[in-house]
Amino acid sequence: MDERGDFIRRDRKWHPPAFTPGYKTSVLRSPRCALVSVEQGVGEKAGPLFFPRGGLDPLDNDLICNFSKGGEAIGERIVVHGRVLDENRRPVPGTLIEVWQANAGGRYRHKNDSYLAPLDPNFGGTGRCLTDAEGYYFFRTIRPGPYPWRNDGSDWRPAHIHFSIFGEAFVQRLVSQLYFEGDPLIPLCPIVNTIPDPAAIDRLVARLDMGQQMPFDALAYRFDIVLRGRRQTFFENKREGN
Amino acid sequence: MPVAYLKETPSQTGGPYVHIGTLPAVAGLPVRTQENLSVLASGSVPGERIRITGVVWDGAGHPVKDALLELWQADAAGRHDNPDFPGFGRAAADFATGAFSFETVKPGALPWRDGRTQAPHVCLLIFARGINIHLHTRMYFSDEAEANAADPVLKSIEHAGRRTTLVGARDEADGVVTYRFDIRLQGENETVFFDV
Ligand SMILES: [Fe+3]
Numbered sequence: 001m002d003e004r005g006d007f008i009r010r011d012r013k014w015h016p017p018a019f020t021p022g023y024k025t026s027v028l029r030s031p032r033c034a035l036v037s038v039e040q041g042v043g044e045k046a047g048p049l050f051f052p053r054g055g056l057d058p059l060d061n062d063l064i065c066n067f068s069k070g071g072e073a074i075g076e077r078i079v080v081h082g083r084v085l086d087e088n089r090r091p092v093p094g095t096l097i098e099v100w101q102a103n104a105g106g107r108y109r110h111k112n113d114s115y116l117a118p119l120d121p122n123f124g125g126t127g128r129c130l131t132d133a134e135g136y137y138f139f140r141t142i143r144p145g146p147y148p149w150r151n152d153g154s155d156w157r158p159a160h161i162h163f164s165i166f167g168e169a170f171v172q173r174l175v176s177q178l179y180f181e182g183d184p185l186i187p188l189c190p191i192v193n194t195i196p197d198p199a200a201i202d203r204l205v206a207r208l209d210m211g212q213q214m215p216f217d218a219l220a221y222r223f224d225i226v227l228r229g230r231r232q233t234f235f236e237n238k239r240e241g242n
Numbered sequence: 243m244p245v246a247y248l249k250e251t252p253s254q255t256g257g258p259y260v261h262i263g264t265l266p267a268v269a270g271l272p273v274r275t276q277e278n279l280s281v282l283a284s285g286s287v288p289g290e291r292i293r294i295t296g297v298v299w300d301g302a303g304h305p306v307k308d309a310l311l312e313l314w315q316a317d318a319a320g321r322h323d324n325p326d327f328p329g330f331g332r333a334a335a336d337f338a339t340g341a342f343s344f345e346t347v348k349p350g351a352l353p354w355r356d357g358r359t360q361a362p363h364v365c366l367l368i369f370a371r372g373i374n375i376h377l378h379t380r381m382y383f384s385d386e387a388e389a390n391a392a393d394p395v396l397k398s399i400e401h402a403g404r405r406t407t408l409v410g411a412r413d414e415a416d417g418v419v420t421y422r423f424d425i426r427l428q429g430e431n432e433t434v435f436f437d438v
Pocket residue numbers: 157160162257
């Protein structure tokens with residue numbers, strides 16, 4: 001039995017609700033019944049420690065080179081870096097971050113994307129990395145382009161990078177999107193605006209970080225991530241034999 | 243002043259192209275094609291071999307063909323720390339039919355918080371376009387009626403009629419044990435989703 005504390009409850013008013021009619025696809029894909037609140041069991045407080053099974057490739061966090069067919073990806077060269085902490089400000093070490101994104105023209109390398117912008121033969125748009133002992137991570141990529149999508153007629157997504165994080169427990173699992181400081185499409189985006197609180201939206205905006213640029217190579221953006229943290233266990237009642 | 247915790251990073255939808263980052267071969271990328279994360283059990287892992295299959299349905303009764311599912315479970319002995327059985331899997335809905343499928347072993351019962359026992363179950367997360375924050379559910383097993391009746395999480399669902407939405411139906415054909423588990427996002431027989 002896991003004797004460590006439970007994770008702090010998720011603040012559902014901070015996250016986007018399920019039903020957000022401004023983002024039309026959510027209308028038929030949002031539960032109508034309330035979520036059932038349950039206590040965390042051993043399974044939810046544990047997480048997949050042995051993933052990915054085969055380990056990482058050294059180029060996994062370099063999206064400029066990891067799909068090379070002889071050249072490098074076209075676009076504005078950037079480094080995205082930051083730190084993964086929990087709500088108690090503790091670093092989350094050794095956790096897997098997966099990223100995916102469109103190319104510089106706003107086109108995804110996906111069977112189902114038919115946007116007219118061309119594919120870049122040297123760009124796949126998938127990467128992953130593990131945080132270090134202090135929770136730091138970085139990857140190198142090109143800045144993705146905005147792209148149109150069907151919602152209210154032709155809406156435009158701001159430039160964004162999708163990301164997925166595991167944490168150490170299944171209840172810390174998180175999928176979200178990173179936006180870029182100063183992008184005028186951010187306030188116009190129906191998906192961004194599923195998040196009710198402007199302060200929460202601001203947390204998804206990566207900041208230009210001139211200090212961490214790679215001189216004569218790549219600009220840098222800083223993006224810190226916060227996962228759920230554990231409660232302390234001062235007052236938990238412990239029974240004999242558990 | 244209240245104590246300041248950091249706020250969790252807010253969620254956003256995985257979107258329709260979630261596979262690029264999570265199952266690149268499914269997206270059509272010629273990378274990591276040897277990975278098949280929907281198969282959890284290989285070699286001589288102890289336990290009954292099972293398949294879990296189903297469809298995620300939207301509120302109009304259409305299959306959610308871009309859904310990504312993640313499965314997390316204990317091994318056949320009810321443990322999460324078995325290096326030979328990581329207990330984590332991923333499967334994409336079929337782009338044509340919406341069907342998903344996992345190959346795994348049936349998990350054992352797990353301990354609960356106060357010395358009670360949880361019935362065997364798997365945890366499932368659902369990601370898709372239009373889902374702003376992933377949905378968390380559980381599948382229990384139809385041949386475990388007695389354990390299910392005593393399960394603390396199932397019992398915490400106030401409307402007893404809804405508990406059946408979390409039970410996969412066992413079927414044996416041609417030597418393959420399959421549990422059918424459909425997930426209804428909305429409407430009649432809406433699946434129970436948890437805030438854990
Ligand atoms: Fe996108």
